Amino acid sequence: MPKTTQNWLFRRGSWAETTRVGNILRTETAGGLLLLAAAVVALVWANSPWSGGYRTLSATEIGPAAWHLNLSLAAWAADGLLAIFFFVAGLELKREFVAGDLRDPRRAALPVAAAIGGVAIPAVIYFVVNQLGTDGAPIGWAVPTATDIAFALAVLGLISTHLPAALRTFLLTLAVVDDLIAITIIAIFYSSSFAWAPLLLALVPLTAFALLVQRRVRSWWLLLPLAAATWILVHASGIHATVAGVLLAFVVPVVRRSPGAGPGLAEHFEHRWRPLSAGVAVPLFAFFAAGVSIAGGGGLAASLRDPVTIGIVLALVVGKTIGITASTWLVQRFTRAQLADGLSWWDVFGLAMLGGVGFTVSLLISELAFGVGTTRDDHAKLGILLGSVVAAALAAVVLRTRNRHYRRLCAEEERDRDADGIPDVYEEETSR
Known part of the structure; x- marks a missing residue:
């Protein structure tokens, strides 16, 4: 019996979706290089004779004290800038499941399960x-759960690989889904001193924002103050403020009001905010979060013996x-699907290893679990750096x-392009 596209894992998506994802990945790749540069600068500075300047800069407080927003620069990066990151991730996730190729449950099952x-x-x-180890800290169980798409x-x-578009799309979607899982974990397990009143008040600007975007209003001078008010009230409620970014993203409409009306509002916002997220927000957060003092907390040997460090490295x-890999195999087993032509389980294995690159959200959860600047936080961050580098190196091989x-x-795909610029393989997928 001939193969059909309905039972292929990692089959090609539509040409429009592949092109859109390619544009996203180019932005994220550039942002990832900035993220790596920021992390290296922070790590070197924090372990140099001038480390005091780094600590002073991170602890510098700005913002109105009357609104309880006199936060350190490091806290503004974690609570404020990462809200932009989660806003973009929320837009991407909603668009994928409402109007993208993943609106088909059969296609969505693989990245969600993975x-x-x-x-x-x-x-x-x-x-x-950490449960079995001496003086372990099980509270950090969520630290190694997120994949950093920009770093990956x-x-x-850097290794200049020609990874097929279907695998890149899978990696992007997997990372966005586990970002959503991570923000859910943060909201449930790592929020402190919860207060109902500010959270209920946050519904007012959030609802106003939703009503405006549902009417396709794009005026920044109307939307930005409402988004800021939502963020401030969610922050005051004790729920981590990055949750506000996801809530705002989920109320933005994806589908155009009429054919030929241009890009949907979610796509418009994503196009506007992704460069700011990838190029500014995430690298600045990495700069303030990755400055781990390797000599602190008893030295490098003590850090490497800590169950927190060991657990994070092994987990990543x-x-x-x-x-x-196991989740992908289970999907294949229960759906009787086959890998798309040209792919093997080595490709899945390599991609799964690359999923062990956890950075941005892992650093955030480490701070929430152990407290900013504590010895355990430093050990956890060292584990995140080591685990991510090892996972990246093995995946690269x-x-x-x-x-x-x-x-x-x-x-082969490039040779198949015809006059309309669309490779024949995508036209064949559409016709089936």
Whole structure:
């Protein structure tokens, strides 16, 4: 019986969706390189003779004290700038499931299952290591659960791999889904001193924002104050303020009011805000969060012996690989699907390893779980850095080994382009 596109894993999406995702990934790749640069600068500065200047800068407070917003620069980066990051992630997730290729449940099942497996298995590994280890800290179980798409794509850019579009789309979608899982975990498990009144008041500007965007209003002078008011009230409620970014994203409409009316509002906002998120918000957060003092907390040897560090490294390197690969295999097993032509389980394995690159959200959860600047926070951040680097290196070996095969697939696709600029393989997928 011939294969059909309905039972292929990692099959090509539509040409329009592939083009859109490609544009997103180029932005995220550039942002990932900035993120890496910011993290390296912070790490070097924090371990230099001038480390006091870094600590002073991070602790510098700005903002109106009357509104309880006299926060340190590091706190503004974690609570404010990352709200932009989660706003963009929320827009991307909603668009994928409302108007993208993932509106088909059969296509959505794979990245969603892989994201769940990639969250659950690392959490279990970390918890077991810290439950059994001497002086462990199980409270940090959520630290190694998120995949950093910008960091992962920066790795792909550095190793110059021609990873097929379907695998890149899968990686992007998986990362966005586990970002949503992470923000849910933050809201439920890592919010402090919850207050109902500010949260209920936050519904007022949020509702006004929703009504305006549903009427396709784009005026920044109307929307931005409402978004800021929502953020301030969510922050005052004790729920982490980044949750406001996701709530605002989820009320933005995706579908155009009429054919030919231009891009939907979610796509418009995403186009406007993604460069700010990838190029400014995330690198600045990385700069303030990645400045770990390696000599602190008893020195490097003590840090590496801490169950927190060990658990995070194992969870990112081993847990993510097992979780994503096993979930993909289970989807294949229960749906009787087959890998798309030209792909093998080595590709899935390499991509699962790359999913172990956890950085931005992992650093945020570390601060929430252990407290900013504590010894355990420093050890956790060291584990995040080590685990991410090891996972990236192992993934680079596997994916680089397959790069000649990927290059051949890309060359075949380019040769198939006809006058309309669309490769024939995408037209064949559409006609089936």
